[in-house]
Amino acid sequence: MRQAHGLSIADGKDLSALLIARIANAAEERLHGVFFDASGEYIGDETLATGTRDLAYTRARDLFARALAANASAVIIAHNHPSGLCYPSPDDIRATNRIRSIGGALDVELLDHLIITRDQAYSMRMGAFL
Secondary structure, three states, X not given: OEOOOOOEOOOHHHHXXXXXXXXXXXXXXXXXXXXXXXXXXXXXXXXXXEOOOOOOOOOHHHHHHHHHHOOOOEEEEEEEOOOOOOOOOHHHHHHHHHHHHHHHHHOOEEEEEXXXXXXXXXXXXXXXOO
């Protein structure tokens, strides 16, 4: 798991910059998780899945296994859109709702799902999809 010291949940702009640096330039979709402890402090982040130009699939169990192993209380997931379209697809919305539900059962809060392009990040929470 990679680390970027000094981040917290409150550092939205820095977090977006971190995710843009980590996954925005990939030619294929990548799903990335960012993990936080009970006080909102950053624990670490890692790529959870690498897919095709249009799809990055991972099982929710993989995301939550990593979150639980890191003793995370909250997670932000992000994936890039190589197409440059910075808006969630219907599949993105369904997956987000499923992950939120599973996280609730495990006491791991899904704080946000971000769509990342080369120069911007779209928050599904701010867009009222979460």
